[in-house]
Amino acid sequence: MRYAIHFTPPAHDPLTLAAAQWLGRNAFSGEAMEPPAIRGIGIHDIAFNTALPRRYGFHATLKAPFRLAPDITEPMLLRHLMRFAGAHNPFELPGLEVVRLGNFFALAPVIPSEAMRFLAASVVQEFDVFRAPLSEAELERSDPGDLSAPQFANLHRWGYPYVMDEFRFHMTLTGPLSAADLPRFERALRDYFDPYLKRLVEVVNLALFIEEEPGAPFLVHSLHPMGRVSARKIA
Numbered sequence: 001m002r003y004a005i006h007f008t009p010p011a012h013d014p015l016t017l018a019a020a021q022w023l024g025r026n027a028f029s030g031e032a033m034e035p036p037a038i039r040g041i042g043i044h045d046i047a048f049n050t051a052l053p054r055r056y057g058f059h060a061t062l063k064a065p066f067r068l069a070p071d072i073t074e075p076m077l078l079r080h081l082m083r084f085a086g087a088h089n090p091f092e093l094p095g096l097e098v099v100r101l102g103n104f105f106a107l108a109p110v111i112p113s114e115a116m117r118f119l120a121a122s123v124v125q126e127f128d129v130f131r132a133p134l135s136e137a138e139l140e141r142s143d144p145g146d147l148s149a150p151q152f153a154n155l156h157r158w159g160y161p162y163v164m165d166e167f168r169f170h171m172t173l174t175g176p177l178s179a180a181d182l183p184r185f186e187r188a189l190r191d192y193f194d195p196y197l198k199r200l201v202e203v204v205n206l207a208l209f210i211e212e213e214p215g216a217p218f219l220v221h222s223l224h225p226m227g228r229v230s231a232r233k234i235a
Helices: 014-023 043-049 051-056 074-086 114-126 136-142 149-158 182-196
Strands: 002-007 060-066 096-101 104-109 205-211 219-225
Touching: 002 074, 014 182, 043 051, 060 114, 060 205, 074 114, 074 205, 074 219, 096 182, 104 182, 136 149
Parallel strands: none
Antiparallel strands: 002 060, 002 205, 096 104, 205 219
């Protein structure tokens, strides 16, 4: 069993539902979904190129997947996550847009969010005591050989390369694409997601995802509301 602490909008948010259809799976229900009909890209093409993010579900990584430390139980993690979320105020992200990150596409804020950067760093630090150290095999799998020095240091210290100063909020939409596929997928993604990116995204929950066994798809285990109860907005 592995756990991960992510951000994802609520289950019935229009962006969540649109992303679930694009990826072909709803991370809340586990339900498989038919890819959308998009001119110029067949549904099998979409399914093939979303296989990697489909397993992880629509999310932005805050604390990457980890096994629990030997003296930690799931109820302990849940209690601490509930308290932690309640101690951090909700906020809005700057508008999201489709961006290219190397050879894949994701949703990311049009300008960096300092509130999200602070939250992500706080999650990484706060929950590191709950994480079992990576095995040598896990370290090797996590280091493709092209990590920068800070990323390599993060991997060994925090169990994931892209944290702290290397963190960039993004919600992955595709796996690696060929150079020929990049332009047509970019057009398709912009056309498909544009109607859902008209409003700002509210960060009002932290999500605990679980992987029940190695290679299994990740599912949303629970959402943990942020802020004091009396101050929360009703979604």
